[in-house]
Amino acid sequence: MAKIKPLDDRVVIERIEEDEKTAGGIFLPETAKEKPQRGRVIAVGPGKLTDDGDRAEIGVKKGDEVLFGKFGGTEVEVDGQELLIMRASDLLAVIES
Amino acid sequence: MAKIKPLDDRVVIERIEEDEKTAGGIFLPETAKEKPQRGRVIAVGPGKLTDDGDRAEIGVKKGDEVLFGKFGGTEVEVDGQELLIMRASDLLAVIES
Amino acid sequence: MAKIKPLDDRVVIERIEEDEKTAGGIFLPETAKEKPQRGRVIAVGPGKLTDDGDRAEIGVKKGDEVLFGKFGGTEVEVDGQELLIMRASDLLAVIES
Amino acid sequence: MAKIKPLDDRVVIERIEEDEKTAGGIFLPETAKEKPQRGRVIAVGPGKLTDDGDRAEIGVKKGDEVLFGKFGGTEVEVDGQELLIMRASDLLAVIES
Amino acid sequence: MAKIKPLDDRVVIERIEEDEKTAGGIFLPETAKEKPQRGRVIAVGPGKLTDDGDRAEIGVKKGDEVLFGKFGGTEVEVDGQELLIMRASDLLAVIES
Amino acid sequence: MAKIKPLDDRVVIERIEEDEKTAGGIFLPETAKEKPQRGRVIAVGPGKLTDDGDRAEIGVKKGDEVLFGKFGGTEVEVDGQELLIMRASDLLAVIES
Amino acid sequence: MAKIKPLDDRVVIERIEEDEKTAGGIFLPETAKEKPQRGRVIAVGPGKLTDDGDRAEIGVKKGDEVLFGKFGGTEVEVDGQELLIMRASDLLAVIES
Numbered sequence: 001m002a003k004i005k006p007l008d009d010r011v012v013i014e015r016i017e018e019d020e021k022t023a024g025g026i027f028l029p030e031t032a033k034e035k036p037q038r039g040r041v042i043a044v045g046p047g048k049l050t051d052d053g054d055r056a057e058i059g060v061k062k063g064d065e066v067l068f069g070k071f072g073g074t075e076v077e078v079d080g081q082e083l084l085i086m087r088a089s090d091l092l093a094v095i096e097s
Numbered sequence: 098m099a100k101i102k103p104l105d106d107r108v109v110i111e112r113i114e115e116d117e118k119t120a121g122g123i124f125l126p127e128t129a130k131e132k133p134q135r136g137r138v139i140a141v142g143p144g145k146l147t148d149d150g151d152r153a154e155i156g157v158k159k160g161d162e163v164l165f166g167k168f169g170g171t172e173v174e175v176d177g178q179e180l181l182i183m184r185a186s187d188l189l190a191v192i193e194s
Numbered sequence: 195m196a197k198i199k200p201l202d203d204r205v206v207i208e209r210i211e212e213d214e215k216t217a218g219g220i221f222l223p224e225t226a227k228e229k230p231q232r233g234r235v236i237a238v239g240p241g242k243l244t245d246d247g248d249r250a251e252i253g254v255k256k257g258d259e260v261l262f263g264k265f266g267g268t269e270v271e272v273d274g275q276e277l278l279i280m281r282a283s284d285l286l287a288v289i290e291s
Numbered sequence: 292m293a294k295i296k297p298l299d300d301r302v303v304i305e306r307i308e309e310d311e312k313t314a315g316g317i318f319l320p321e322t323a324k325e326k327p328q329r330g331r332v333i334a335v336g337p338g339k340l341t342d343d344g345d346r347a348e349i350g351v352k353k354g355d356e357v358l359f360g361k362f363g364g365t366e367v368e369v370d371g372q373e374l375l376i377m378r379a380s381d382l383l384a385v386i387e388s
Numbered sequence: 389m390a391k392i393k394p395l396d397d398r399v400v401i402e403r404i405e406e407d408e409k410t411a412g413g414i415f416l417p418e419t420a421k422e423k424p425q426r427g428r429v430i431a432v433g434p435g436k437l438t439d440d441g442d443r444a445e446i447g448v449k450k451g452d453e454v455l456f457g458k459f460g461g462t463e464v465e466v467d468g469q470e471l472l473i474m475r476a477s478d479l480l481a482v483i484e485s
Numbered sequence: 486m487a488k489i490k491p492l493d494d495r496v497v498i499e500r501i502e503e504d505e506k507t508a509g510g511i512f513l514p515e516t517a518k519e520k521p522q523r524g525r526v527i528a529v530g531p532g533k534l535t536d537d538g539d540r541a542e543i544g545v546k547k548g549d550e551v552l553f554g555k556f557g558g559t560e561v562e563v564d565g566q567e568l569l570i571m572r573a574s575d576l577l578a579v580i581e582s
Numbered sequence: 583m584a585k586i587k588p589l590d591d592r593v594v595i596e597r598i599e600e601d602e603k604t605a606g607g608i609f610l611p612e613t614a615k616e617k618p619q620r621g622r623v624i625a626v627g628p629g630k631l632t633d634d635g636d637r638a639e640i641g642v643k644k645g646d647e648v649l650f651g652k653f654g655g656t657e658v659e660v661d662g663q664e665l666l667i668m669r670a671s672d673l674l675a676v677i678e679s
Contacts, residue, residue, distance in 0.1 A: 004358070005385045007350045012384070036171050036182070045384075049347050056146050059104045067101070067173060067182070074327050074383060076358060085327070085358070085383045092171060092182045093109070093142075094102045133268050133279070153243050156201045164198070164270060164279070189268060189279045190206070190239075191199045230462050230473070250437050253395045261392070261464060261473070286462060286473045287400070287433075288393045295552070296579045298544045303578070336578075340541050365521050365577055367552060376521070376552070376577045424656050424667070444631050447589045455586070455658060455667070480656060480667045481594070481627075482587045489649070490676045492641045497675070530675075534638050559618050559674060561649060570618070570649070570674045 002078050006045035006085055009058055013039035013066065013073065013084040036067040036092055042083060058088045067092045099175050103142040103182055106155055110136035110163065110170065110181040133164040133189055139180060155185045164189045196272050200239040200279055203252055207233035207260065207267065207278040230261040230286055236277060252282045261286045293369050297336035297376055300349060304330035304357065304364065304375040327358040327383055333374060349379045358383045390466050394433040394473055397446055401427035401454065401461065401472040424455040424480055430471060446476045455480045487563050491530040491570055494543055498524035498551065498558065498569040521552040521577055527568060543573045552577040584660050588627040588667055591640055595621035595648065595655065595666040618649040618674055624665060640670045649674040 004012050016038040041064045047055035060066060073086030101109050113135040138161045144152035157163060170183030198206050210232040235258045241249035254260060267280030295303050307329040332355045338346035351357060364377030392400050404426040429452045435443035448454060461474030489497050501523040526549045532540035545551060558571030586594050598620040623646045629637035642648060655668030 003387045005387060007382050007384055008380065010383060036173050046350065049350075050148060050150075051341060051343075053341075053345065053348065054150065057150065059143065059146075067171075069171065074358075074360060076327050076383075078386075089105065091104050092107060092173075093104055095175075096100045096102060133270050147247075148245060151247065154247065156240065156243075164268075166268060186202065188201050189204060189270075190201055192272075193197045193199060230464050244439060244441075246439075248441065251441065253434065253437075261462075263462060283396065285395050286398060286464075287395055289466075290391045290393060294581045296581060298576050298578055299574065301577060337544065340544075342535060342537075344535075344539065344542065365552075365554060367521050367577075369580075424658050438633060438635075442635065445635065447628065447631075455656075457656060477590065479589050480592060480658075481589055483660075484585045484587060488678045490678060492673050492675055493671065495674060531641065534641075536632060538632075538636065538639065559649075559651060561618050561674075563677075 004043055004076070004078055004083065004085070006043055008045050009048040009056065009088045010045045010085055011041050011058070011060060011088050011091070012043040013068065013086060014042050014081065015039045015084060016065070037070055038065065038067060038095070039084065040065055044088070060088060060091060060094060065095045065097075067095065101140055101173070101175055101180065101182070103140055105142050106145040106153065106185045107142045107182055108138050108155070108157060108185050108188070109140040110165065110183060111139050111178065112136045112181060113162070134167055135162065135164060135192070136181065137162055141185070157185060157188060157191060162192045162194075164192065198237055198270070198272055198277065198279070200237055202239050203242040203250065203282045204239045204279055205235050205252070205254060205282050205285070206237040207262065207280060208236050208275065209233045209278060210259070231264055232259065232261060232289070233278065234259050238282070254282060254285060254288060259289045259291075261289065295334055295367070295369055295374065295376070297334055299336050300339040300347065300379045301336045301376055302332050302349070302351060302379050302382070303334040304359065304377060305333050305372065306330045306375060307356070328361055329356065329358060329386070330375065331356050335379070351379060351382060351385060356386045356388075358386065392431055392464070392466055392471065392473070394431055396433050397436040397444065397476045398433045398473055399429055399446070399448060399476050399479070400431040401456065401474060402430050402469065403427045403472060404453070425458055426453065426455060426483070427472065428453050432476070448476060448479060448482060453483045453485075455483065489528055489561070489563055489568065489570070491528055493530050494533040494541065494573045495530045495570055496526050496543070496545060496573050496576070497528040498553065498571060499527050499566065500524045500569060501550070522555055523550065523552060523580070524569065525550055529573070545573060545576060545579060550580045550582075552580065586625055586658070586660055586665065586667070588625055590627050591630040591638065591670045592627045592667055593623050593640070593642060593670050593673070594625040595650065595668060596624050596663065597621045597666060598647070619652055620647065620649060620677070621666065622647055626670070642670060642673060642676055647677045647679075649677065 006012050041060050041062055044058050047058050050056050068091050072090035073084035076083050103109050138157050138159055141155050141159060144155050147153050165188050169187035170181035173180050200206050235254050235256055238252050241252050244250050262285050266284035267278035270277050297303050332351050332353055335349050338349050341347050359382050363381035364375035367374050394400050429448050429450055432446050432450060435446050438444050456479050460478035461472035464471050491497050526545050526547055529543050529547060532543050535541050553576050557575035558569035561568050588594050623642050623644055626640050626644055629640050632638050650673050654672035655666035658665050
């Protein structure tokens with residue numbers, strides 16, 4: 001089975017559909033001006049390379065449920081599963097139940 | 098109940114309606130060119146990652162009443178409560194009573 | 195009474211009307227292409243957070259009479275007083291009498 | 292036979308066609324909004340020159356199967372083989388089987 | 389009498405009219421594509437705040453005759469005198485007689 | 486005979502025509518979306534001045550055969566020879582035979 | 583006689599006309615897409631102020647014959663002589679005979 005290892009500060013996200021069971025009572029209203037999307041982190045890149053050669057820490061980890069803007073990320077289908085690759089800086093928040 | 102943990106220098110804001118009781122005598126005139134919005138800080142992110150791997154301090158804390166521009170932030174509804182996620186740098190001021 | 199504490203390098207400015215008594219003989223001609231506005235500094239933020247975690251010095255202090263461009267700042271009314279919140283970097287000069 | 296040595300943080304990529312055998316079950320749906328392209332890394336540049344005169348590490352190596360956006364890179368044909376030259380920062384992820 | 393103290397790297401300039409006596413034989417042709425303006429430095433700010441908390445040196449001093457582009461600066465009238473406030477980086481050259 | 490010494494990180498390039506003998510089997514297809522151009526490095530500048538006063542290394546040397554984008558560089562004719570002056574960062578790759 | 587002292591990294595350039603005697607056999611073809619202009623350096627500024635308070639070295643000196651792009655610089659006439667003031671970074675190359 002294929003494994004996607006995101007580069008730099010990118011993460012791989014599995015989108016959570018509206019009718020899927022999720023942490024707590026998060027509800028994303030249809031009427032919101034910029035409605036964020038929900039997803040689960042599948043893979044995390046090594047972090048952005050800093051000027052002194054280290055990798056900058058990424059604030060999310062595999063398994064985290066996250067909110068992200070509607071217009072970020074690139075879609076890719078792996079083993080029949082539709083995923084998103086986006087920069088961690090485009091993630092808004094982690095949702096904990 | 099779900100808990101939103103904002104990432105980087107983001108904060109979660111609960112908007113304060115015009116007719117709600119607020120600190121001191123702040124009144125936001127309808128006629129102002131760019132009328133700021135009032136809100137209360139619900140959650141604060143860890144701060145922006147600096148070049149040397151630390152987190153930059155955020156100037157507001159949970160519970161602060163704040164002013165922010167009209168066009169910042171992303172709306173999200175959690176447990177029936179409408180919230181805003183925005184970067185702390187988009188906050189204008191803290192209001193103290 | 196409410197108190198506005200500006201964030202980062204922002205200042206709170208009380209606009210000085212044309213017919214109000216001011217320092218020296220400053221007169222702002224109607225015909226100028228970009229006529230600056232006059233005001234008095236009411237509150238000063240802690241300064242911009244620098245890369246090494248300090249706060250950068252702000253060149254004005256409470257009470258200073260200042261000039262600023264016409265299109266900067268956000269209007270807010272506090273206890274019936276109309277104020278402006280703007281970044282200190284948008285201030286052009288201090289006027290001394 | 293000619294050899295292409297990419298400069299700075301550039302890599303040379305050999306595109307993998309849709310019907311070609313690839314790692315795992317990666318499938319790039321025609322319907323995706325921004326469908327990434329697949330390819331194999333043929334050559335890797337020395338890395339971007341940093342401010343202190345070193346070369347920044349590149350996160351991929353020769354032979355890696357990679358995903359990249361549709362609109363990156365410059366096409367070149369070497370010894371009858373069609374290749375792409377692009378910056379490593381334009382690569383999204385490495386695919387492992 | 390009022391005194392204008394420019395902030396950061398700003399300077400206050402008194403424009404020199406074409407028919408006014410000036411250093412040497414400087415003549416600004418009407419036909420030039422971007423004709424610079426002439427002026428005399430009236431006041432100099434403390435300099436731009438650098439990352440380590442110092443003030444960056446400004447290359448002009450009070451009394452210098454300078455050339456500057458046509459579209460820089462903000463006009464202000466002080467004690468009946470029309471002045472310009474602009475950033476020192478917008479000054480092109482000093483003219484010495 | 487005149488000699489062109491490029492400044493900063495610029496290089497002087499002599500374009501290699503399609504029908505000219507070149508290293509290996511490089512062929513630049515007419516149909517490519519952004520077809521790179523081939524050329525030979527004639528002169529190399531001292532490198533970009535870094536913040537600490539050194540010159541940043543340039544990744545090509547005199548005599549190198551290089552690929553570059555179609556829309557970079559400035560044309561100049563020296564002693565009847567048509568040359569291009571461009572920044573080294575606009576070069577894509579070195580071709581070795 | 584007036585003397586122009588350029589500020590920061592600016593230089594003063596005296597344009598060399600096409601029919602004027604110049605170093606070597608430089609000829610600027612009319613048909614070139616972006617034909618560079620020739621000139622002679624008349625004065626050199628102190629260099630750009632760096633972050634640590636030094637002045638960055640400028641790669642040309644008074645008397646150098648230089649090539650520069652068509653759309654850089656500001657025209658000024660001093661003692662009847664038409665000159666150009668431009669940033670040294672806009673100079674392409676030095677021509678030596």
